[in-house]
Amino acid sequence: MQAFRYALDVTPSQERRLLRHAGAARAAYNWGLAHVRANLAQREAERTYGLPEDALTPATSWSMYALRKEWNKAKHRVAPWWAECSKEAYASGLTQLAAALANWSRSRHGDRAGRRVEFPRFKAKRRAVPSVRFTTGAIRLEDGRHHVTLPVVGTLRTHESTRKLHRRIAAGTGRILSATVRRETGRWFVSFTCEVDRAVRVPARPAAIIGVDLGVKKLAVFSDDRPDVENTRRLKKSARRLRIASRRASRRQGPDRRAGRAPSARWRRADASRARLHRRTAFQRKDAIHKLTTSLAREYGVIVIEDLNVAGMLRNRRLSAALSDAAFGEIRRQLAYKTAWNGGRLIIADRWYPSSKTCSACGVVKPKLPLHIRTFTCDSCGLVLDRDRNAALNLAALAKHVIAGSGPEMENGRGAAVRPGRAGQVAEKRQSRTGRRRIRRESSPDNGRIADIEK
Numbered sequence: 001m002q003a004f005r006y007a008l009d010v011t012p013s014q015e016r017r018l019l020r021h022a023g024a025a026r027a028a029y030n031w032g033l034a035h036v037r038a039n040l041a042q043r044e045a046e047r048t049y050g051l052p053e054d055a056l057t058p059a060t061s062w063s064m065y066a067l068r069k070e071w072n073k074a075k076h077r078v079a080p081w082w083a084e085c086s087k088e089a090y091a092s093g094l095t096q097l098a099a100a101l102a103n104w105s106r107s108r109h110g111d112r113a114g115r116r117v118e119f120p121r122f123k124a125k126r127r128a129v130p131s132v133r134f135t136t137g138a139i140r141l142e143d144g145r146h147h148v149t150l151p152v153v154g155t156l157r158t159h160e161s162t163r164k165l166h167r168r169i170a171a172g173t174g175r176i177l178s179a180t181v182r183r184e185t186g187r188w189f190v191s192f193t194c195e196v197d198r199a200v201r202v203p204a205r206p207a208a209i210i211g212v213d214l215g216v217k218k219l220a221v222f223s224d225d226r227p228d229v230e231n232t233r234r235l236k237k238s239a240r241r242l243r244i245a246s247r248r249a250s251r252r253q254g255p256d257r258r259a260g261r262a263p264s265a266r267w268r269r270a271d272a273s274r275a276r277l278h279r280r281t282a283f284q285r286k287d288a289i290h291k292l293t294t295s296l297a298r299e300y301g302v303i304v305i306e307d308l309n310v311a312g313m314l315r316n317r318r319l320s321a322a323l324s325d326a327a328f329g330e331i332r333r334q335l336a337y338k339t340a341w342n343g344g345r346l347i348i349a350d351r352w353y354p355s356s357k358t359c360s361a362c363g364v365v366k367p368k369l370p371l372h373i374r375t376f377t378c379d380s381c382g383l384v385l386d387r388d389r390n391a392a393l394n395l396a397a398l399a400k401h402v403i404a405g406s407g408p409e410m411e412n413g414r415g416a417a418v419r420p421g422r423a424g425q426v427a428e429k430r431q432s433r434t435g436r437r438r439i440r441r442e443s444s445p446d447n448g449r450i451a452d453i454e455k
């Protein structure tokens with residue numbers, strides 16, 4: 001399964017049609033939610049009258065099919081305009097509702113990992129992201145490679161060429177399962193979920209190992225002679241422009257719902273330009289990350305990165321802006337699927353593996369190495385090396401360990417973690433410094449290992 005996503009250049013009338021479909025999806029969602037809630041309330045009330053369980057109004061089914069059936073009975077009454085939109089619009093709203101209800105129910109019964117899921121809420125027009133999904137009907141790419149056709153909505157122009165997906169479909173190695181259209185920061189996108197037959201590939205250097213140290217100052221530093229990847233200057237420039245644009249918007253008369261004040265035309269303009277800049281900055285960042293991960297996955301047989309606790313680090317406010325910019329989590333996600341595509345292997349070192357504090361020449365671990373010290377100096381063998389480079393070398397050395405089979409490993413982001421000898425001690429030290437409760441909260445996605453450390 002692979003998604004192909006294209007920005008759309010829509011005309012005003014096409015945009016109205018898309019918004020109408022997204023609104024229809026939302027209407028069906030809200031109607032279904034009201035229907036389910038009314039049924040729950042009815043049964044609850046009947047219970048308070050002392051009715052036995054089997055005499056209650058029957059519970060409505062929460063399945064997508066049942067909801068659709070109910071909707072088709074009710075639509076003439078609640079949405080007399082239903083024929084204006086594709087039936088897929090209503091189906092997509094009800095599918096979302098069925099998923100939301102199932103998530104809530106599974107979370108309540110402890111069958112779902114992660115944070116507790118709230119009972120679904122109504123979607124407000126001003127808050128919901130306009131989105132609609134098509135799974136059947138006329139979904140196709142046009143031959144000119146610059147247009148896509150969707151049911152009822154019609155043919156829309158894509159901003160870029162659809163060449164890659166078009167070729168796959170023509171060659172029979174790709175099949176479109178669904179198309180989702182959504183508006184993000186003022187721009188429409190279509191995303192095709194496709195089934196793809198992927199050719200078996202081998203990296204250019206199957207035996208080569210590379211350690212990658214991800215950082216804030218430099219996006220990536222490598223264990224071999226590959227040049228460092230800087231956080232691009234373009235990105236820094238965009239960030240400055242973004243600050244200016246935000247300031248400009250905040251000086252204008254913005255909307256205030258409590259006071260019932262509509263935004264001024266000048267604020268609208270400033271806000272639109274801020275959104276445009278945001279989008280542009282995000283795309284530049286994405287582009288840089290994709291280029292990095294693609295080139296690594298195509299070349300190396302084994303890539304080693306660190307398991308950075310991104311959620312925990314983002315709470316450190318001084319680091320957070322720079323970190324979310326670098327998007328470590330995204331780099332890891334991309335490396336995981338791209339190494340799988342290219343026949344390589346991704347190894348993720350344990351979060352507590354002291355890659356920065358270990359000497360890459362003699363293996364002695366320093367007790368401490370504050371972030372501002374950029375050079376690693378070894379007291380026992382005299383090695384002097386750039387801090388990040390030293391860390392990258394340690395990560396690469398870890399791969400040799402794992403491949404030789406002397407340690408458990410963690411591949412493609414899931415499973416047990418790599419932790420050779422001394423790492424456990426370091427974890428304990430860190431715990432006593434920051435306090436137990438804090439560690440537990442920051443690392444909550446990883447209960448197994450934390451319990452381990454607390455022992």
Ligand SMILES: [Zn+2]
Pocket residue numbers: 359360361362363364378379380381382383
């Ligand atoms: Zn040393």
